[in-house]
Amino acid sequence: MDSNANSDVQKAEELKLKANDAFKANKFSQAIELYSQAIELNSSNAVYWANRAFAHTKLEEYGSAVQDATKAIEVDPRYSKGYYRRGAAYLAMGKFKEALKDFQQVKKICPNDPDATRKLKECEKAVQKIRFEEAISVGEAERRSVADSIDYHIIEVEPQYAGPRIDGEEITLDFVKAMLNEFKKQKCIHKRYAYQIVLKTLELLRAMPSLVDVDVPNGGHFTVCGDVHGQYFDLLNIFELNGLPSEENPYLFNGDFVDRGSFSVEVILTLFAFKCLYPKAMYLARGNHESKSMNKIYGFEGEVRSKLGEKFVELFAEVFCWLPLAHVINKKVFVVHGGLFSVDGVKLSDIRSIDRFCEPPEEGLMCELLWSDPQPQLGRGPSKRGVALSFGADVTKKFLQDNNLDLIVRSHEVKDEGHEIEHDGKLITVFSAPNYCDQMGNKGAFIRFTAPEMKPDIVTFSAVPHPDVKPMAYANNFLRMFQ
Structure with missing residues (x-):
């Protein structure tokens, strides 16, 4: 090896150490940049590819993680971490069967590793469960409305229940305020009232x-x-800073509740509850996490069950299918959870005509509305997430x-400052979950528009x-093993 090559290898190792420090500090974008520089200097080191894959996973860029882990495997087919990282990324995408193959490979390479054995067993259980659910699932055409089978009026409220009550059919502001306080104390409302709120929302949607x-x-x-x-507590903080929703103070929550x-x-x-209280002042859009597959993996299904x-669980899945896919404010501002399309020429009328009552498909306009991301380059490119573009x-x-x-x-x-302005000022990303997952250290943000100017x-x-x-805390047990 000549001295220049030696120097590159040494520099790459130094960059890797800096990247590892950035990773430990939860600075995942910085870690990706440093691993990328190390790869430029020495692309034949499988560790760099696998480490960058892990950083991509932390930023939910699962498509990029799969690509990097695959590259690590190509560089060194016996490098178990490559399969491990790819398996974890597949798992996060809900692709359990692909994940299972990778964890089987990890077990082959490291037969005596107890951690690999444990994760393989959990993956096998997850795949078996999915196969069972697929076997007993009913086709879309045969599925009956869960909502239509529920009559909350016949559910008795026990005399000892001390929480807030809804008298009659109308949900009042006093009830909602009492409910917010109950939630602050980590108490839940009676199921009768939860049903009443969800069913009334379904009717409106x-x-x-x-x-x-x-x-x-x-x-x-x-x-x-x-x-x-x-x-939830950051949601309450938004209301503290900006006021509760009301006819004079309308909101749009743009998915991934x-x-x-x-x-x-x-x-x-x-x-x-605010949707029920103020139907014309609380707007709700569907995000990619308002779906069965995401809820099964990332905690909502387990939390609802608990x-x-x-x-x-079934009722929320039905209601989520009725959430609108996009909004236009004052014919000027287009608001959507994910982004734009793989083809030019899509008109608002095309979005209006989407039959949205379904689980999000893996391609097409609805998928792209929920999953796409902007990129700094012109044109279109593959998705970092492995879905849409x-x-x-x-x-x-x-x-x-x-x-x-x-x-x-x-x-x-996620954006460090809670927002980012891109595409010559014509596109704004807004993210309202500060210190996302208690580890990202980001700020949250919201956008206020005033008519008629509608400047953000x-x-x-x-x-x-x-x-x-x-x-x-309620997420798929297998996924939690990788957090």
């Missing part, structure tokens, strides 16, 4: 189109929030021109303390 037009009168304002992800954070039931019941019972400023500009719009607001990605006023905020219940 069923009447809404897939693309909702929002009109803000001149002088009025409107607040858009991004992902909340079960961080649940999963990850372990107060998702409290978040969803709060948002749904706090409310099995029937609510990445799109550039030219794609954003053309969509806005084609539909006579001024701005896109989307969520879906971005407000950032920091995380507030919450009770000692860790994120992912």
